[in-house]
Amino acid sequence: MTTALSIDAIDLHYGAAQALKGVTIECPPGRITAVLGRNGVGKSSTLRAITGINQISAGAIVFGEATLKKLPPYRRARMGLGYVPQGREIFPLLTVRENLETGYAGLPRAERNIPDYIFELFPVLKTMLSRRGGDLSGGQQQQLAIGRALVTRPKVLVLDEPTEGIQPSIIKDIGRALQFLRDEKGMTILLVEQYLDFCRQIADDIYVMDRGEIRHSGPASDLDQPDVRRHLMV
Numbered sequence: 001m002t003t004a005l006s007i008d009a010i011d012l013h014y015g016a017a018q019a020l021k022g023v024t025i026e027c028p029p030g031r032i033t034a035v036l037g038r039n040g041v042g043k044s045s046t047l048r049a050i051t052g053i054n055q056i057s058a059g060a061i062v063f064g065e066a067t068l069k070k071l072p073p074y075r076r077a078r079m080g081l082g083y084v085p086q087g088r089e090i091f092p093l094l095t096v097r098e099n100l101e102t103g104y105a106g107l108p109r110a111e112r113n114i115p116d117y118i119f120e121l122f123p124v125l126k127t128m129l130s131r132r133g134g135d136l137s138g139g140q141q142q143q144l145a146i147g148r149a150l151v152t153r154p155k156v157l158v159l160d161e162p163t164e165g166i167q168p169s170i171i172k173d174i175g176r177a178l179q180f181l182r183d184e185k186g187m188t189i190l191l192v193e194q195y196l197d198f199c200r201q202i203a204d205d206i207y208v209m210d211r212g213e214i215r216h217s218g219p220a221s222d223l224d225q226p227d228v229r230r231h232l233m234v
């Protein structure tokens with residue numbers, strides 16, 4: 001079964017500073033939605049609002065049939081919201097296996113295993129199961145962070161700049177993995193990105209953000225429009 005995620009006119013404040021202004025994003029089930037924008041426009045804040053790390057001050061976030069209100073992050077994870085944070089946040093002193101097993105926390109006992117398909121998507125994780133997370137390259141750590149989110153059996157997966165600082169061959173692997181999750185697992189995917197070509201290749205729909213607001217939404221092919229690109233130039 002596929003699950004939609006709707007972000008409906010949300011505001012988010014850090015003290016007196018307003019980081020998000022009426023942000024609305026529809027993530028239809030079984031599609032890849034990408035949010036693009038320059039540094040500091042509010043992309044990570046949007047994802048942190050969805051995961052419950054930061055509270056919204058107006059609007060609503062609807063996951064499937066449920067409005068998330070003030071649910072804490074662990075309850076959202078249990079409902080099937082997977083999160084791959086910016087900078088990956090893997091545990092450097094734990095092994096790759098132990099990092100993956102941290103995804104068991106919200107799972108019933110019978111589901112506490114690492115699905116084989118994760119190793120098919122990212123074979124390097126299997127060969128490095130006993131290595132410490134901190135010994136992996138940045139790209140391998142990103143694969144581990146995605147693998148760890150998949151262990152939680154997400155229905156909706158949100159990723160914060162999964163290509164940041166990653167070499168091109170691993171970016172391709174990550175792109176293929178996200179397309180597999182959409183096409184074969186029916187997963188709903190929302191990613192924020194600055195890498196336009198990656199989004200053009202894998203996203204179905206795009207949103208462009210600037211200074212806490214959505215300035216454009218449409219199909220990924222809109223990335224070829226000059227006025228859309230203008231919002232994204234540094």
Ligand SMILES: Nc1ncnc2c1ncn2[C@@H]1O[C@H](COP(=O)(O)OP(=O)(O)OP(=O)(O)O)[C@@H](O)[C@H]1O
Nearest residue numbers: 014017019037038039040041042043044045046086
């Ligand atoms: N914890 C915080 N406290 C105060 N202000 C914050 C905090 N986190 C972010 N901000 C501010 O909110 C705005 C949006 O930041 P956010 O990190 O969401 O942007 P972003 O588009 O994800 O940028 P980046 O690509 O650099 O991560 C910025 O002006 C930022 O300085």
